[in-house]
Amino acid sequence: MEQKQKKKDIELEETELPEKKPLDVSNASSDEMALESDRPFLERFRKGFVNFWRNKSTIDLLKYIGKRLLLMVFTFAVIFLICFILVRLLPLDPGQSMKDPAVFNEMMVAQGRYVKIIKEDGTADYQPMPVLMQLGNFFKNLFSGGDHPFGYSFKIEWLSSPADLLGSHLTPTVLMNIYVMIVSVPVGLALGIYMALRKNHWEDHVLNVLIMLVISVPSFVYAFVIQYLFGYVWQILPPLAASSSVNYFSPTYFRSIILPVMSMCFGSIAGYARYTRAELTEVLTSDFMLLARTKGLSRAQATVRHAFRNSLVPIFPMILGEFISILSGSMIIESIFNVNGVGGLYLRSINDRDYDVFQFVSMFYILIGLLGTIVVDVSYSIVDPRIRMGGGK
Amino acid sequence: MEKEVMTFNTDSSMDIKAIPSELFHKKEENENLHDQAFETKPVSYLRGAMMRFAKNKASIVAAIIIALLALYAIIVPIVSPVMHLDATEHPNGFSDPNFMYALPYNPINKALNLGWWDGTEVENGCSAMDLEILELDDSNHSPLVENIETVNEQILPGQFITYYKLRVDSYAVGCKEINVSEAEYNKLVAYEKEQGIYRTDKSIMKPLVDYKSYLASYKEELIQKRDEGAALGVTGSLTDAMISKILDFMEGYYNQNQRIWYQLGSFESPTYVFDDNTYVIRHDDNGKPVPIYEMKDGNYVYERDNLGKITIRVDYYDYFIFHNGFEPRFFFGTNSSGQDLFSRLAVGTGFSLLIGIGISIINFIIGLIWGAISGYYGGTVDLIMERVTDIISCIPSIIILTICAIQFTGNAELKSTIGSGGVIILAFLIAFVYSGWVGTAGTTRMQFYRFKGQEYVLASRTLGAKDPRLIFRHILPNAAGTLTTSSVLMIPGVIFAESSLSFLGIVNFATSGLVSVGSLLNEGSGAGLKDNPHMLFFPSLVISLLMICFNLFGNGLRDAFNTTLRGSED
Numbered sequence: 001m002e003q004k005q006k007k008k009d010i011e012l013e014e015t016e017l018p019e020k021k022p023l024d025v026s027n028a029s030s031d032e033m034a035l036e037s038d039r040p041f042l043e044r045f046r047k048g049f050v051n052f053w054r055n056k057s058t059i060d061l062l063k064y065i066g067k068r069l070l071l072m073v074f075t076f077a078v079i080f081l082i083c084f085i086l087v088r089l090l091p092l093d094p095g096q097s098m099k100d101p102a103v104f105n106e107m108m109v110a111q112g113r114y115v116k117i118i119k120e121d122g123t124a125d126y127q128p129m130p131v132l133m134q135l136g137n138f139f140k141n142l143f144s145g146g147d148h149p150f151g152y153s154f155k156i157e158w159l160s161s162p163a164d165l166l167g168s169h170l171t172p173t174v175l176m177n178i179y180v181m182i183v184s185v186p187v188g189l190a191l192g193i194y195m196a197l198r199k200n201h202w203e204d205h206v207l208n209v210l211i212m213l214v215i216s217v218p219s220f221v222y223a224f225v226i227q228y229l230f231g232y233v234w235q236i237l238p239p240l241a242a243s244s245s246v247n248y249f250s251p252t253y254f255r256s257i258i259l260p261v262m263s264m265c266f267g268s269i270a271g272y273a274r275y276t277r278a279e280l281t282e283v284l285t286s287d288f289m290l291l292a293r294t295k296g297l298s299r300a301q302a303t304v305r306h307a308f309r310n311s312l313v314p315i316f317p318m319i320l321g322e323f324i325s326i327l328s329g330s331m332i333i334e335s336i337f338n339v340n341g342v343g344g345l346y347l348r349s350i351n352d353r354d355y356d357v358f359q360f361v362s363m364f365y366i367l368i369g370l371l372g373t374i375v376v377d378v379s380y381s382i383v384d385p386r387i388r389m390g391g392g393k
Numbered sequence: 394m395e396k397e398v399m400t401f402n403t404d405s406s407m408d409i410k411a412i413p414s415e416l417f418h419k420k421e422e423n424e425n426l427h428d429q430a431f432e433t434k435p436v437s438y439l440r441g442a443m444m445r446f447a448k449n450k451a452s453i454v455a456a457i458i459i460a461l462l463a464l465y466a467i468i469v470p471i472v473s474p475v476m477h478l479d480a481t482e483h484p485n486g487f488s489d490p491n492f493m494y495a496l497p498y499n500p501i502n503k504a505l506n507l508g509w510w511d512g513t514e515v516e517n518g519c520s521a522m523d524l525e526i527l528e529l530d531d532s533n534h535s536p537l538v539e540n541i542e543t544v545n546e547q548i549l550p551g552q553f554i555t556y557y558k559l560r561v562d563s564y565a566v567g568c569k570e571i572n573v574s575e576a577e578y579n580k581l582v583a584y585e586k587e588q589g590i591y592r593t594d595k596s597i598m599k600p601l602v603d604y605k606s607y608l609a610s611y612k613e614e615l616i617q618k619r620d621e622g623a624a625l626g627v628t629g630s631l632t633d634a635m636i637s638k639i640l641d642f643m644e645g646y647y648n649q650n651q652r653i654w655y656q657l658g659s660f661e662s663p664t665y666v667f668d669d670n671t672y673v674i675r676h677d678d679n680g681k682p683v684p685i686y687e688m689k690d691g692n693y694v695y696e697r698d699n700l701g702k703i704t705i706r707v708d709y710y711d712y713f714i715f716h717n718g719f720e721p722r723f724f725f726g727t728n729s730s731g732q733d734l735f736s737r738l739a740v741g742t743g744f745s746l747l748i749g750i751g752i753s754i755i756n757f758i759i760g761l762i763w764g765a766i767s768g769y770y771g772g773t774v775d776l777i778m779e780r781v782t783d784i785i786s787c788i789p790s791i792i793i794l795t796i797c798a799i800q801f802t803g804n805a806e807l808k809s810t811i812g813s814g815g816v817i818i819l820a821f822l823i824a825f826v827y828s829g830w831v832g833t834a835g836t837t838r839m840q841f842y843r844f845k846g847q848e849y850v851l852a853s854r855t856l857g858a859k860d861p862r863l864i865f866r867h868i869l870p871n872a873a874g875t876l877t878t879s880s881v882l883m884i885p886g887v888i889f890a891e892s893s894l895s896f897l898g899i900v901n902f903a904t905s906g907l908v909s910v911g912s913l914l915n916e917g918s919g920a921g922l923k924d925n926p927h928m929l930f931f932p933s934l935v936i937s938l939l940m941i942c943f944n945l946f947g948n949g950l951r952d953a954f955n956t957t958l959r960g961s962e963d
Contacts, residue, residue, distance in 0.1 A: 075784055086792075089800070212944070216940045216944045216945075218892065220893065221933040228923075239923070332897065336918065347899075353799065358795065369787065
């Protein structure tokens with residue numbers, strides 16, 4: 001949905017600049033493209049690379065990236081401020097089921113988050129500082145290189161740094177998402193191409209219905225179905241991911257995360273297939289396809305060399321965007337299959353009220369989201385030089 | 394005939410001379426030739442949309458399913474007897490722990506004897522003792538439906554273990570000891586007499602089991618055994634500590650399994666080694682179990698005084714019918730505290746639908762106003778408003794929801810004013826409204842950019858129309874179609890977000906008295922997918938149906954309102 005919106009925006013921009021770029025690119029450039037595609041790939045790639053860096057538009061692109069990064073820093077700062085204040089305003093009650101509240105409170109005092117008040121009867125009472133002072137102390141800590149600038153976890157792992165916790169939970173998530181990508185990108189694209197070529201045949205209709213079902217049905221529903229059938233009824237594969245004590249790259253672990261990977265793949269494959277089909281059907285009816293066929297290319301050649309490449313223009317950024325988001329796991333799938341990943345950590349931090357971890361992981365998610373949008377936007381103009389992101393009027 | 398002429402006239406390549414002469418007729422002198430008026434009515438925008446929508450079979454089916462689900466959510470809580478029980482007895486809605494994890498029961502499947510969805514369960518690997526306990530059940534409803542298979546498994550050469558594969562009725566919970574008031578007891582006696590089952594085989598009240606005095610005598614027996622063993626010099630496991638342990642465990646076992654009315658003994662080997670956790674049924678010389686019913690003067694005892702209440706042992710299934718007035722059969726089964734899933738799912742579906750539609754409406758209104766202002770005024774106003782939406786849409790609603798949920802549930806004052814259910818609704822409201830309107834605002838803004846430069850707006854402005862009039866009377870009606878469909882597609886989004894967040898347990902429904910499909914899913918995954926798949930199956934089915942149907946319905950609406958498709962299917 002988002003991707004589509006973006007594409008629309010880009011199209012709008014394109015149509016706004018009639019004098020700068022030829023509107024009817026399909027005819028004019030298809031000749032060149034047809035010739036280009038006959039040259040050896042490496043040479044073309046090298047030439048394209050050199051051209052890319054010599055081009056004036058590359059400098060524009062770099063400027064654009066810089067601008068976007070600056071904007072991102074600004075946006076991130078604002079979001080950080082909002083989240084910081086909101087989280088620090090939460091009622092912190094470390095007393096409940098905490099190992100040693102006194103130790104924790106002392107650390108909070110050292111970080112400038114609490115004030116220690118000695119009462120008349122000699123007992124210490126800890127009160128939180130005003131939030132803005134906490135903010136100031138946080139930055140002081142951060143820039144003076146004090147230890148644990150991001151606070152402490154007090155429930156998930158006693159007094160460990162949220163950054164370390166996140167780091168230790170990243171591996172399974174990244175691993176799982178990479179497996180998902182390895183499976184879903186080729187399968188999804190292949191399905192999409194097949195559907196586009198068989199458009200309005202019965203195969204296309206059946207697949208369309210299936211894809212609609214998979215996209216509509218919430219992921220946890222088919223995660224349950226997969227887990228129940230494969231894990232419990234047929235007992236082919238372990239229903240839950242192996243514990244974190246197992247080496248993440250061992251075959252045992254791989255076997256145990258096949259089911260979560262499967263449940264994540266369904267949605268991904270359906271998304272890619274639907275998108276590829278939509279793009280490819282559009283490209284297949286273009287004029288340059290007719291030209292390619294007239295020139296004597298077979299249908300397969302024309303499809304692979306001309307149609308598919310052009311249809312990749314919006315699909316590639318989508319894949320890239322997904323690649324960025326491999327760092328952020330799926331909370332639902334990870335909690336169903338008990339995967340010890342980032343999503344699971346986030347969920348635990350919420351349910352255990354472990355605020356520092358919650359805040360840190362939230363910021364991590366937001367940063368990844370922001371970076372992802374930039375990468376997607378920039379990649380549009382790298383994949384297809386006709387698109388000039390951020391071009392003025 | 395007329396049609397044919399028409400086709401000839403419109404086809405310009407037709408050779409006029411080739412038209413057969415019988416198609417012509419001579420014009421009468423006083424005949425008026427003029428165009429005929431349209432016989433069909435002109436199709437308005439809305440009517441055309443309706444017609445296009447009606448042609449889309451999938452959308453119609455989807456709309457019907459949504460309507461059925463809504464009906465289910467409305468009617469079941471009204472009709473279901475489960476929802477109309479005494480509020481003092483069931484403050485949080487019906488629940489009966491005796492029927493916990495009861496399996497889904499469908500009377501049709503039961504009547505057809507299909508073997509699934511009939512409240513029965515296949516239990517593998519039952520021992521001979523398990524089978525005997527089920528067979529000896531003294532209630533009116535035998536828990537044993539059928540003995541499917543007997544497996545003889547060889548564990549050692551010449552040594553066999555017999556297992557049974559049994560089909561067990563999960564509703565036949567057997568007899569239970571309960572405490573009732575005297576009024577209730579008298580009512581029960583009157584009821585039994587009226588039914589003619591008082592003190593018969595089929596009576597609800599069954600004789601009390603006096604396991605305490607049996608255990609006292611069993612203790613004597615064990616002590617005797619210990620002494621015997623000591624005299625023979627056999628060093629078994631039977632120490633004083635072991636004896637008291639055996640008796641403690643057995644008392645607990647009798648307490649938990651109130652369908653047992655006969656003597657149990659600890660499993661013993663010939664060498665006086667006893668197992669405190671394994672029991673056997675003790676048989677008399679005829680191979681019959683030895684009853685331990687409470688007797689008085691040679692008669693069974695049916696009631697016992699207990700601190701002003703009367704303790705009776707009842708066939709719980711029949712007692713339930715007497716007490717609540719309906720049969721304890723649950724269409725979708727029950728959960729860990731014996732709550733009926735069918736009615737809870739209806740309430741949950743209603744809640745999810747209400748949340749989905751209500752929040753979508755709020756989001757739609759806010760987005761409409763925001764987008765209208767941003768799109769209509771443009772320039773600096775637009776720039777600033779766009780940056781605000783940028784920042785808002787970057788903070789995931791899960792963060793806001795978490796913060797709201799923690800903040801509100803910790804706030805005793807707020808909780809006492811709007812109740813713990815209200816707290817949850819408020820948290821959802823803030824979290825979903827917070828960034829949910831951004832999409833609508835974006836669409837509205839685009840529509841305004843599209844229409845605001847058009848001539849009719851200029852004309853109206855020239856005639857002196859003010860901004861609100863231009864916005865609401867001229868531009869908005871033109872954008873209505875696009876905006877409506879985008880808002881319909883927002884509903885499944887909200888329902889999905891709500892159900893997944895409550896499934897993850899980020900919002901805790903436990904004490905609030907509220908139910909949503911997501912919280913039922915959370916309950917179900919807590920109960921274990923392996924053991925109680927029914928608790929996940931039905932909520933999953935409902936949420937899937939809701940999502941599929943709303944998406945189909947929304948897509949159908951979008952196509953229907955899309956005027957460029959007009960006539961394309963004809």
